[in-house]
Amino acid sequence: MAESSSAHLDTLLQHTGLAEFDPKTGAAPVAIPSMRTSTVRFRDLDALDAAHAGRARGERVVTYGRVGMDTHAALEEVFCKLEGGTRAILAPSGMAAITLALLALLQSGDHVLVADCAYGPVRTLDASVLKRYGVSVSYCSGTVQAFEAQRRPETRVLYVESPGSLLFEMLDLPALAQYAKEHGLTMVVDNTWGSGYIYRPLALGADVSVVAGTKYVGGHSDLMLGAVVVKDPELGKKIADMHYALGLHVSADDAWLALRGVRTMPIRMRESAANAMAVCEFLAERPEVGRIYHPAWPQDAGHALWKRDCTGSNGMLSVALKLDHAAARRFVNALKLFSIGYSWGGFESLVQLVDPAALKGHSYWPNDGNAVVRLHIGLESASDLIADLNNALKAAA
DSSP states (O other): OOOOOOOOHHHHHHHSSOOOOOTTTOOOOSSOOOOOOSOOOOSSHHHHHHHHHHHHTTOOOOSSGGGOOHHHHHHHHHHHHHHTOSEEEEESSHHHHHHHHHHHHOOTTOEEEEETTSOTHHHHHIIIIIGGGTOEEEEEOSSHHHHHHHOOTTEEEEEEESSOTTTOOOOOHHHHHHHHHHTTOEEEEEOTTTTTTSOOGGGGTOSEEEEETTTTTTOSSOOOOEEEEESOHHHHHHHHHHHHHHTOOOOHHHHHHHHHHHTTHHHHHHHHHHHHHHHHHHHHTOTTEEEEEOTTSTTSTTHHHHHHHOSOOOSEEEEEESOOHHHHHHHHHHOSSSEEOSOOSSSSOEEEEOOHHHHTTOTTOOOOSOEEEEEEOOSSOHHHHHHHHHHHHHHHO
């Protein structure tokens, strides 16, 4: 089947990366098989020489199984469609994708500006790897003014996550992208929240979009996966070369699972978003609730930016509860339909009692003494989830 000419992602996600028709039989499976191999055979040395020449030009050419075969190529194409990029490089996890992007873009003596709302393990990468190799990092509020106050002559990369981790702070990506361009900085955005479907940083001016396919792309909490997506071919080659040098690889089976999961991502994200909005409406009426952190919620501080830059939402939200630590623990433990866990983006609802220490570095956090609980609203009945939350609030009291 020829690739669909539709510009709508719902259609593209169903018709991108399908198996090719067999030239002899004219038949093909709907889903491309999981193509696993370590060794790639070549018909003759001319074919091998052509492959090496293509790789030297920056093309996606397979000479060894670590690069990934047709299953991987199909998933890379899907990520390009999602993010509006020309090159996608897969990694074993979202954190591996972040590490890959930063190591490809930085060298000893460079400086990075990081929005303080970014995913917490980025600070671990800074402390355990980047500093050892002579790269310095500064953290501040994700605004042009704050970044300009920290910028140095050796600053090379601007790294942000929007919406931010834990509190879902919306950043003004077009303004930040313009700022980065004016000062010759490469702008990297963690787009796991949007995953390309509801938020597209490359279209808003970013140079690199990093996605944890573990979350909404996979959608079933059964795989680990990351991707780095770019529009510029030279930048793509630089990241691909680092990927090859680091020996990173995603199993063909995980790539296949991600391909299967992404076909239903539009439906899953819309349903989770609708359920999350119903939960927000319930929480807004509760006296125990101090604040709801969810950019699609009209009272959220970032709602205007969300409305301008995003095309939808998902099931992620945090809520500040007017509860002490013991009562907050009773609330979490009393939930029956929410599993306690750190991930999100799957079919199931999850809860995390956020450690205040993890929020201290976030300038967006008011540090008002309220307990912060992060919820991922899954695909269960919204009325059942609300009943569960209601019972847990009673137990907390």
